Amino acid sequence: MASIYSLKTFLDANPDFGFDVIEYLLSTKYTDYLIQCINEFRYPLFRIDDDPKSKVISAIKDNTLLKVPAYKHLNNTSDFNEIPLVDKQTLLYNSQHYISGDYEISDLFARNTSGTTRKPVTIYYSEKFYFEFLILTTIKISVLANVFHNACNKAFFSITISDNPNLNNRVIVDPTNTVGFMLLVKIDEQKTETIERLFHLITTFKPAILISTPNLFEIIISNLKGKMLLRNYIPLAIFSSGSVLTEDKRQKIQNFFRTKVFNCYNTTEFGFIASECKYQDGMHIDPSLVVELHCTESEERDKKDGDELVISSIRNKAMPLLRFVTGDRVTIDYTTCNCGREGLRIKGISGRDLPIFYLKDGKTFSPYVLVKLFYMFPIEEFQVIQLDYHTFEIFIQLCKGTNTSQNIDTIFKNVENYVRNTIPCDSNIIVKSIEFDYKSNFQRFITRINKSLDEQMTRNLLLL
Numbered sequence: 001m002a003s004i005y006s007l008k009t010f011l012d013a014n015p016d017f018g019f020d021v022i023e024y025l026l027s028t029k030y031t032d033y034l035i036q037c038i039n040e041f042r043y044p045l046f047r048i049d050d051d052p053k054s055k056v057i058s059a060i061k062d063n064t065l066l067k068v069p070a071y072k073h074l075n076n077t078s079d080f081n082e083i084p085l086v087d088k089q090t091l092l093y094n095s096q097h098y099i100s101g102d103y104e105i106s107d108l109f110a111r112n113t114s115g116t117t118r119k120p121v122t123i124y125y126s127e128k129f130y131f132e133f134l135i136l137t138t139i140k141i142s143v144l145a146n147v148f149h150n151a152c153n154k155a156f157f158s159i160t161i162s163d164n165p166n167l168n169n170r171v172i173v174d175p176t177n178t179v180g181f182m183l184l185v186k187i188d189e190q191k192t193e194t195i196e197r198l199f200h201l202i203t204t205f206k207p208a209i210l211i212s213t214p215n216l217f218e219i220i221i222s223n224l225k226g227k228m229l230l231r232n233y234i235p236l237a238i239f240s241s242g243s244v245l246t247e248d249k250r251q252k253i254q255n256f257f258r259t260k261v262f263n264c265y266n267t268t269e270f271g272f273i274a275s276e277c278k279y280q281d282g283m284h285i286d287p288s289l290v291v292e293l294h295c296t297e298s299e300e301r302d303k304k305d306g307d308e309l310v311i312s313s314i315r316n317k318a319m320p321l322l323r324f325v326t327g328d329r330v331t332i333d334y335t336t337c338n339c340g341r342e343g344l345r346i347k348g349i350s351g352r353d354l355p356i357f358y359l360k361d362g363k364t365f366s367p368y369v370l371v372k373l374f375y376m377f378p379i380e381e382f383q384v385i386q387l388d389y390h391t392f393e394i395f396i397q398l399c400k401g402t403n404t405s406q407n408i409d410t411i412f413k414n415v416e417n418y419v420r421n422t423i424p425c426d427s428n429i430i431v432k433s434i435e436f437d438y439k440s441n442f443q444r445f446i447t448r449i450n451k452s453l454d455e456q457m458t459r460n461l462l463l464l
């Protein structure tokens with residue numbers, strides 16, 4: 001699909017895009033493996049052969065997992081349920097203990113978790129797993145959504161839209177030549193030129209698939225210019241990932257793009273976890289994962305949110321995570337889907353909601369950029385609550401050791417100034433100290449304004 005000639009043409013015409021030559025050359029080492037993965041995923045779909053739990057036990061028996069310091073003590077374990085649970089907090093402070101002695105850190109690929117549910121932690125990937133993550137995630141979702149066959153014929157397979165400040169525009173070339181170019185496009189909702197650039201890229205290259213978070217889609221579809229510019233573009237499918245997709249949001253995005261929106265669940269820790277088939281009756285979980293549900297504090301907790309999802313995977317040999325408590329609450333359907341696939345489906349999911357803050361003057365603000373606070377100040381954890389269109393409360397727990405009151409006052413003042421300068425309207429910022437209770441269902445960004453997108457768009461129109 002993607003020839004070197006067309007890559008050169010693309011890069012010459014779009015100098016704001018990067019292409020990682022070294023990474024591409026490394027990926028060609030795994031061409032056969034990636035093709036095999038694609039085929040296994042396509043035909044026969046979701047064949048459940050080996051029990052993934054027994055694969056974990058085998059990896060303990062053959063010593064592979066015992067090379068990971070955190071699992072050394074498992075040498076006599078033959079019962080999966082004896083493996084201790086690991087939560088995000090433990091991983092954050094002991095991440096190096098989860099790296100296999102078979103690998104040098106300097107040889108591994110690394111990515112930071114998004115920081116939407118807990119402080120960002122670096123996850124290390126083996127080369128093989130990294131390319132699985134980079135190349136196969138969208139392909140797997142498109143196979144399940146039943147659009148792969150048509151999508152792989154397009155010169156541009158996908159555009160992934162992100163507002164992660166650490167990323168840059170880049171083009172990814174599939175070494176197996178199965179699908180066309182995959183573009184990663186960064187937008188900054190405060191810079192209209194970046195959103196207009198996105199519209200230009202979409203209308204020029206007409207990618208088969210668009211991928212983003214529900215809140216970025218919300219920003220895109222509320223842009224009046226986009227409404228006009230994208231009127232002749234109908235993608236084969238939209239993939240929504242990274243945050244809870246409510247049915248209301250799904251309908252709005254579907255109405256705008258006149259195509260189906262598929263809900264997906266991927267994490268930095270595991271890559272692809274689950275996505276919907278064409279029946280959209282729950283997300284099919286990748287059969288190579290061991291999935292468990294834990295009902296922690298079930299007595300006090302409202303059961304409608306479901307149970308805590310715990311995942312194990314040994315696919316990433318460099319940093320295999322066993323019985324990892326994701327912090328997301330799900331309900332699971334065990335029945336066979338109308339599409340004929342067996343295995344588990346995630347029906348409801350909660351715990352990764354990333355709202356948009358609606359501001360006075362009709363402006364919007366996607367608070368994800370505030371995750372930067374972790375990289376700028378000695379912050380252990382924080383939470384931002386929007387109380388009204390211009391009042392924000394920020395609760396901060398500082399890292400241990402930040403103890404002089406003068407120090408604390410300066411940090412709080414600097415956080416206050418940084419947030420005030422980042423939010424694009426005159427705001428009242430209140431910074432408060434807190435000790436977070438990690439057992440509670442934590443959400444970093446909360447808004448008390450309950451505006452629907454339609455109301456907000458009407459409001460924007462009135463302000464024009």
Ligand SMILES: [Zn+2]
Binds near residue numbers: 280338339341
């Ligand atoms: Zn299905």
